Amino acid sequence: MSETGDMGLVVVGAAGRMGQTLIRAIHTIPGARVIGAVERADSPHLGRDAGELAGVGRIDVAISDDPLPVFAKADGVLDFTTPASTVEFAGYAAQARIVHVIGTTGCSADDNARIAAAARHATIVKSGNMSLGVNLLAVLVEQAARALDAGDFDIEILEMHHKHKVDAPSGTALLLGEAAATGRGIALAGNDVRSRDGHTGVRREGSIGFATLRGGSVVGDHSIILAGTGERITLSHHAEDRAIFARGAVKAALWGRGRKPGLYSMRDVLGLS
Ligand SMILES: NC(=O)C1=CN([C@@H]2O[C@H](COP(=O)(O)OP(=O)(O)OC[C@H]3O[C@@H](n4cnc5c(N)ncnc54)[C@H](OP(=O)(O)O)[C@@H]3O)[C@@H](O)[C@H]2O)C=CC1
Ligand SMILES: O=C(O)C1=N[C@H](C(=O)O)C[C@H](O)C1
Numbered sequence: 001m002s003e004t005g006d007m008g009l010v011v012v013g014a015a016g017r018m019g020q021t022l023i024r025a026i027h028t029i030p031g032a033r034v035i036g037a038v039e040r041a042d043s044p045h046l047g048r049d050a051g052e053l054a055g056v057g058r059i060d061v062a063i064s065d066d067p068l069p070v071f072a073k074a075d076g077v078l079d080f081t082t083p084a085s086t087v088e089f090a091g092y093a094a095q096a097r098i099v100h101v102i103g104t105t106g107c108s109a110d111d112n113a114r115i116a117a118a119a120r121h122a123t124i125v126k127s128g129n130m131s132l133g134v135n136l137l138a139v140l141v142e143q144a145a146r147a148l149d150a151g152d153f154d155i156e157i158l159e160m161h162h163k164h165k166v167d168a169p170s171g172t173a174l175l176l177g178e179a180a181a182t183g184r185g186i187a188l189a190g191n192d193v194r195s196r197d198g199h200t201g202v203r204r205e206g207s208i209g210f211a212t213l214r215g216g217s218v219v220g221d222h223s224i225i226l227a228g229t230g231e232r233i234t235l236s237h238h239a240e241d242r243a244i245f246a247r248g249a250v251k252a253a254l255w256g257r258g259r260k261p262g263l264y265s266m267r268d269v270l271g272l273s
Helices: 017-028 050-054 068-073 083-096 108-116 132-147 173-185 243-256 266-270
Strands: 007-012 032-038 077-079 099-102 124-126 156-162 208-214 218-226 232-239 262-264
Touching: 007 017, 007 068, 007 243, 017 032, 017 050, 017 243, 032 050, 032 243, 050 262, 068 083, 077 083, 077 156, 077 243, 083 099, 099 243, 108 124, 124 243, 124 266, 132 173, 132 218, 132 232, 132 243, 132 266, 156 173, 173 208, 173 218, 243 266
Parallel strands: 007 032, 007 077, 077 099, 099 124, 124 262, 156 208
Antiparallel strands: 156 218, 218 232
């Protein structure tokens, strides 16, 4: 805990796009404070002040490559890094029995199993999208999928992100796919169509299709298309600024403080479950 009673937060991946956005967000949110910043051992940013790097001025937190001592004095960790590092950080958060907010996407089933195991001791909030808008959209998608029969409406999910993104479909697209599958009363696994190429045959009734676009600086666009015969419904979200994810992540950390260990979602945090 920080000396002020504020929630002391560590930002891992502090020099990344989300890492810097998180440091700027924490700077403006009452009740939270950056007390640690972590980057990889070979990062050119080690030793730099995390606030100066993020553009908010000196905060007297030097970027370190050693998570253990930093986690030991923290109340929570904000993690938008890579699946392998997130699994490692989940183990450290469990040892320290603190809150771990995970925004990292592209985790495998094995990664998710390890994160779930860590949630026996850490309070973990994990979501493919931390924004209020997308989590509300997921509720609407679930309702629409439930209301519209698979025989009448086909569900397709289209996403576009910046050219630096490394995983596909996006975590958000998968979250929305899960919501659609829940609405339809089916599992997403086995009913998802991740790509199409060549002679695909006709569309399988009840499947949920994904299409991925990458380019430029797009922060994150998602559309869910419910396509019927003679009509089409499109539900969309457009992220204009990464600050929406960062504010959601800080909200999740504050919500998790003092809560019993477990694996929670942003829907839990936002009361949308
Ligand atoms: N859930 C949500 O709301 C959102 C999720 N995301 C997800 O967050 C993740 C990060 O995105 P983004 O910020 O754009 O990516 P960046 O590549 O800009 O940032 C990731 C940062 O983590 C660092 N890093 C990698 N491994 C480690 C490690 N072991 N220890 C410490 N730091 C490490 C990277 O360092 P280096 O560059 O040296 O490898 C980099 O600085 C992605 O999975 C993305 O999909 C993004 C936005 C919103
Ligand atoms: O990599 C990103 O940038 C984003 N990743 C998340 C995702 O995979 O859905 C959230 C957001 O769309 C931005």
